[in-house]
Amino acid sequence: MTLSTGQAVDVLRAAGEPTRLRILALLSREELAVLELCRVLDQSQPRVSRHLKLLAEAGLVERFPDGAWVFYRLAAVGDARRLTDEALKVIDPADPILSRDAERLQAVRGERSTEAGEYFARNAARWDEIRSLYVSETAVEDAILQAAGPGPFKRLVDLGSGTGRMLTLLGPNAEAALGLDLSQQMLNIARSHVAEAGLERCELRHGDIFGTRLPPQSADLVVVHQVLHYLADPAAAVREAARLVAEGGRLLIVDFAPHALEFLREQHQHRRLGFSEPEMERWLSEAGLSKIRAAALPPERGEGLTVKIWVAERARQPQRSAA
């Protein structure tokens, strides 16, 4: 599809204002909540919201409420998105205004990851107890074993491995396993759990889910269990996890369905209150995987959290004949 002259003018008008261009440049880095944009831009919420509304009406950004927060990201596809990309490309990367915004965004991100890092360091020893606060762990773990498939696996990679529960659950069926986590406290606990479980070919390393530095397509089972909702850029984490999946291999993402338990933000550092089906499907397919299944495990009673397990696969390439 292409735009009519009138539509193109509307899009250019929406983007053609200093604060709105700054917003587009920021959202090209990652999805952001309105309050985070206000802090970076140093502008009031009503002003920023007005700009965002105009950008959304012109199809340049997408708005998605998440509990009491509202997030924005660049439109995923379409002509408005192509125009945005082109406009951002021609701006000098050293432009002082955009550079200052990027620095502020870095500071906001830094605070966020310090808070989350401190939370995980503080709670590392109690993590297994906290993990089972909301849902029956046995039911979830049974479903994860099923979703992983019969194996045996050549190489299991667990991203954001925490205290190592996924490694002790799935590791016995893997020839080699690797857990990566940002928190040294979590890694220390995982090391003793893995040793207690007698998993000799299981390694634990300090690493970041956004840049694992692992070779592409090097694992036949990749797991991201209860990690995405803490992250600034869950789509980028899904991309990195998918990059590691070998042909015929699987990615298991375990997280929550959309919910409204706002206290998890303040008390447990959650950033996103769950993920919707279309959102996850889009991330998986953009990352080159096909979703093969999604299972939902609703809470046993009352208002609680539904655990979702998304299973995606990298299709095998057809063999070329040697003729």
Ligand SMILES: C[S@@+](CC[C@H](N)C(=O)[O-])C[C@H]1O[C@@H](n2cnc3c(N)ncnc32)[C@H](O)[C@@H]1O
């Ligand atoms: C909620 S815990 C889940 C741990 C484990 N997957 C489990 O279910 O028991 C989230 C883990 O993600 C880790 N984490 C957070 N951000 C990360 C990042 N950018 N890269 C790697 N690990 C990260 C935290 O340190 C923490 O151990």
